[in-house]
Amino acid sequence: MIEVAMEALRVVLDPSRILYIFLGVAIGAFIGVIPGLGGTVGMAIVLPFVFGMDPFTGMALLIGMIAVIHTADTFPSVLLGIPGSAGSQATIVDGYPLAKKGEAARALGASFTASLLGGLIGGIALFLAIQIARPLILSFGSPELLMLSLLGLSMVGVLTGKNPKLGIGAGLFGLLLGSVGAAPSVTEYRYSFDILYLQSGIPLPILALGLFAFPVMVDLVAEKQGSIAKEAKIGSGIFKGVKETFQHKFLVFRSAVLGAIIGFVPGLGGSVVDWISYGLAKQTEKNTENFGKGDIRGVIAPESSNNAKEGGGLIPTLLFGIPGSGTTAMLLGGLTLMGVQAGPRMLDQDLDLTMSIIWTLILANIIGAIACIFLAKYISKVALVQAEILVPILLVILTIGAYQSTRHWGDIILFFAIGIIGWFMSRLGWSRAAVLIGFVLATPIERYLWISISRYGSGWLTNPGVIIIGILITLIVIGSIVMARREKAKGGPTIG
Amino acid sequence: MKRLILLLLVTLSSILVLAACGDNEADADSDENYYSGExxxxxxxxxxxxxxxxxxxxxxxxxxxxxxxxxxxxxxxxxxxxxxxxxxxxxxxxxxxxxxxxxxxxxxxxxxxxxxxxxxxxxxxxxxxxxxxAGGVVFISADIGYEEPADILNVDPADLVYSGQSATGLDLVPLMSFDVLGLDVQALLGYEGSGPARVAFEQGESSLNYQTTAAYLSSVEPLVENGEAIPLYSFGHFDSDGNIIRDPAFPDLPNLKEFYEEVYGKEPSGEIWDAFEVVASRGFTxxxxxxxxxxxxxxxxxxxxxxxxxxxxxxxxxxxxxxxxxxxxxxxxxxxxxxxxxxxxxxxxxxxxxxxxxxxxxxxxx
Structure with missing residues (x-):
């Protein structure tokens, strides 16, 4: 194994391949910075070019791109309060207040370092997991996957602070939105009103942009505060942020491991991993009264986990050909274009390719983070631009980003409709994160519940895995009730 | 000044000549047609x-x-x-x-x-x-006591569980093939794709599954070699007279018609067979x-x-x-x-x- 790994490193370090990693990193950073564009768009742009490349070079390009999207997508989250991609929403909660206080550089420094470390841990997780991946994946049947989805849903309580009832309501609303379109198990269309566009359901990027980006636009214009940073400085604390991340190394490690695990579970949806790790950080850290007002740990936790999830997500994708997200689904297509079929043979015949993917992931994370730290000084000036100038430009970019989802005019209508709902919710202090989590988990919950019951009746309830995850869920729910009481007593803020 | 004008003239004329040459070159290419440059x-x-x-x-x-x-x-x-x-x-x-x-x-x-x-x-x-x-192969778990075609009628019907995506997609073809064979199979539908449906088979959540040719060769063949799965039949291909033939990618595997004949000793017939032919030929040939x-x-x-x-x-x-x-x-x-x-x-x-x-x-x- 080690020999193959060293040989693969030599292959990856070949000057021509390093060049492609740099190219991938550059494309990924660009796509990450633009709100609304995420991994799927990046793949769609790059995929046509990999045809005819040898798999090592092609994967250097593709993995290089995927690896840094969640590093660079922090820029808009911190500087503008707009998610750069569906995986960086939780960063806003503390990152944006930091930028408003004039500490954007500190937040970015911490976030890029967390991304770097998270990506490394994700790569190592991939390396360790490929040795036991088969029994690991085969032990997650539909009942266990159902319970994991419910575990994700139970985080709603943690995220909604002192208003658990509103949070549960928002989560249910998200579940309802997630049920729009074709049912997973029978040919039944729900809430599609005979409109073909709605038959495929609401696209995730549209929901994320509408809920989180649109309200910011309205507020920026309405508040007439001039620019985002109230003090006309972005701070010089990049390396202060870097240092702080290393001070919170256990938080980084915890969040990254969590990210890799969530990424590994197929269908659980890496797009809520940031919220889940934010919620867990809030619940397990001490002195959390500043969370939501600009606590650096609120930036470190989600950023460590969203880079780590890419490593975890590649395990089922490469070894079983079952993609966990739209991005990895397209990655599979790219592999086929280069003449490689994902599957068990990635562990023997194509082990060298698998190893080179791990190295690429690690190298791209390092290159991407260093590049972002270097660029932060320049890009963060965006926070100083007057809102009257910034908002129209952003609105155009967001609308184009939304339109990229399916390139149907329905995308734009839906973006504005969900945007207005999102604005009301942000004004009323209702949790939008809960809506998103409900939305993402609606389909897997319905799918696995249906399959579990029709296959096993009620017998699955006594599976050991089901019981263990069930206990975890109970603990989290009790924990969040206790936390809500405490916060109510203190009058802490509602986040998300 | 004169020199400058001269220089300009020379440059201009050489550009013109070059441009003309370019045009000539294009004209010389006599393969101009509907799609040239489109x-x-x-x-x-x-x-x-x-x-x-x-x-x-x-x-x-x-x-x-x-x-x-x-x-x-x-x-x-x-x-x-x-x-x-x-x-x-x-x-x-x-x-x-x-x-x-x-x-x-x-x-x-x-x-x-x-x-x-x-x-x-x-x-x-x-x-x-x-x-x-395209083609598809139906395979069965080695755990339920199947060895040869005739056994298919003797296995415990409670063991026959099929995992797939949706009855209105291509899963319709294997599902109808079970009815052609008169098997009482529980259809477990709703998996996210054909990959997860196959993993369910490997986990033992189902005992029957089908994969298209490329996926079968890369992911199921190793299971067959390990003795975990047994291929049953391909859906077959159809020639332009509408006759079912063996799938060219699986010349050694019986198609559904041949498999039926081995089980029952006669040709399949009736409405269910006609319907299967319609759906299978349109879905796979x-x-x-x-x-x-x-x-x-x-x-x-x-x-x-x-x-x-x-x-x-x-x-x-x-x-x-x-x-x-x-x-x-x-x-x-x-x-x-x-x-x-x-x-x-x-x-x-x-x-x-x-x-x-x-x-x-x-x-x-x-």
């Missing part, structure tokens, strides 16, 4: 990264090389509603000028066959350019087809079909694309036209159509 858009009514998308992107540069005039060939994804949105958009909004083509696939055909709401396209108004076959509209100018259709024939004769097309093509040779020219005319384009017998509807309603509550 763009062809190939619409893929599925998401980027799926099987149809991979095929479309693989074929595009070969088309560009082999169509006279070497037009550039672009791919446009218009996904949604099981290819209905893309097909409708092509049908309603694209001109019949031969500069816009579309790929259809399994669900394009099943949606049309089942008259799904919103379908606004007709295969009879399209002309095929290039066809790529020629699964992915590149079309243009019938009203496309004749010259364009001729150039496209010639281009496809050259492409099929290019040895590197089949060699490089082993995984993409699933081990099959592309079908072009008259052979393709005949196959399409006998399999996909004819009006469906209303009795069989009604039968399939009742079948779906009864078994899968649609």
């Amino acid at each position: 763009n062809i858009e190939t619409v893929i009514p599925y998401d980027a990264g799926g099987g149809s998308d991979v095929l479309g992107r693989y074929v595009a540069p070969f088309l560009s090389d082999h169509i006279a005039g070497n037009p550039s060939v672009q791919v446009t994804n218009i996904p949604g509603a099981g290819s209905v949105i893309g097909m409708n958009e092509y049908f309603g909004l694209r001109d019949a000028d031969g500069y816009s083509l579309i790929w259809s696939s399994g669900s394009t055909i099943t949606n049309h066959l089942l008259g799904t709401e919103g379908v606004n396209y007709e295969f009879s108004e399209l002309t095929p350019i290039l066809g790529v076959p 020629i699964q992915k087809v590149l079309w243009t509209k019938n009203e496309t100018p004749e010259e364009a259709i001729r150039l496209l079909q010639e281009g496809a024939e050259n492409l099929a004769a290019d040895p590197s097309f089949v060699e490089d694309g082993e995984d993409v093509l699933g081990g099959y040779e592309p079908v072009v020219g008259q052979e393709l036209v005949d196959l399409i005319a006998s399999i996909i384009q004819p009006e469906l017998d209303p009795d069989i159509e009604a039968w399939i509807f009742d079948y779906l309603a009864e078994n899968f509550g649609e």
Whole structure:
């Protein structure tokens, strides 16, 4: 194994391949910075070019791109309060207040370092997991996957602070939105009103942009505060942020491991991993009264986990050909274009390719983070631009980003409709994160519940895995009730 | 000053001469035709990264090389509603000028066959350019005591659980094949894709599963070698007279008809068999087809079909694309036209159509 790994490193370090990693990193950073564009768009742009490349070079390009999207997508989250991609929403909660206080550089420094470390841990997780991946994946049947989805849903309580009832309501609303379109198990269309566009359901990027980006636009214009940073400085604390991340190394490690695990579970949806790790950080850290007002740990936790999830997500994708997200689904297509079929043979015949993917992931994370730290000084000036100038430009970019989802005019209508709902919710202090989590988990919950019951009746309830995850869920729910009481007593803020 | 003007004149005239030479060169190229310097858009009514998308992107540069005039060939994804949105958009909004083509696939055909709401396209108004076959193999778990075809009637029916995606997609074909064989199989539908459905088989959540040829070769063959899975039958292919033949990718595996004969000692017959033939031939024999509209100018259709024939004769097309093509040779020219005319384009017998509807309603509550 080690020999193959060293040989693969030599292959990856070949000057021509390093060049492609740099190219991938550059494309990924660009796509990450633009709100609304995420991994799927990046793949769609790059995929046509990999045809005819040898798999090592092609994967250097593709993995290089995927690896840094969640590093660079922090820029808009911190500087503008707009998610750069569906995986960086939780960063806003503390990152944006930091930028408003004039500490954007500190937040970015911490976030890029967390991304770097998270990506490394994700790569190592991939390396360790490929040795036991088969029994690991085969032990997650539909009942266990159902319970994991419910575990994700139970985080709603943690995220909604002192208003658990509103949070549960928002989560249910998200579940309802997630049920729009074709049912997973029978040919039944729900809430599609005979409109073909709605038959495929609401696209995730549209929901994320509408809920989180649109309200910011309205507020920026309405508040007439001039620019985002109230003090006309972005701070010089990049390396202060870097240092702080290393001070919170256990938080980084915890969040990254969590990210890799969530990424590994197929269908659980890496797009809520940031919220889940934010919620867990809030619940397990001490002195959390500043969370939501600009606590650096609120930036470190989600950023460590969203880079780590890419490593975890590649395990089922490469070894079983079952993609966990739209991005990895397209990655599979790219592999086929280069003449490689994902599957068990990635562990023997194509082990060298698998190893080179791990190295690429690690190298791209390092290159991407260093590049972002270097660029932060320049890009963060965006926070100083007057809102009257910034908002129209952003609105155009967001609308184009939304339109990229399916390139149907329905995308734009839906973006504005969900945007207005999102604005009301942000004004009323209702949790939008809960809506998103409900939305993402609606389909897997319905799918696995249906399959579990029709296959096993009620017998699955006594599976050991089901019981263990069930206990975890109970603990989290009790924990969040206790936390809500405490916060109510203190009058802490509602986040998300 | 004079010198400067002279210099300008010299430069200008040399540019003119060069430009003229350029023109002459282009004129000398007497291969000017309908597609010279033009763009062809190939619409893929599925998401980027799926099987149809991979095929479309693989074929595009070969088309560009082999169509006279070497037009550039672009791919446009218009996904949604099981290819209905893309097909409708092509049908309603694209001109019949031969500069816009579309790929259809399994669900394009099943949606049309089942008259799904919103379908606004007709295969009879399209002309095929290039066809790529597909195949599928049904396999069973080695744990439930199956060794040879006759055993299939003796295994405990409670052990027969099939994992798949949805009864209105291509899973319809294996599901109907179980009814042809008179098996009482529990259908466990709703898996996220054919990959997760196969993992469910490996976990023991199901005991029956099917995979298309490429996926079978890469992911199921190792299970067969380990003694965890046993292949039962392929769905078979159909010739242009409508007769079922062995799947060319699996010459050693019986097709469903042969498997039935081994189990029962007679040929399958009756409504369920007729319906199976209709669905299986449309779903698998020629699964992915590149079309243009019938009203496309004749010259364009001729150039496209010639281009496809050259492409099929290019040895590197089949060699490089082993995984993409699933081990099959592309079908072009008259052979393709005949196959399409006998399999996909004819009006469906209303009795069989009604039968399939009742079948779906009864078994899968649609």
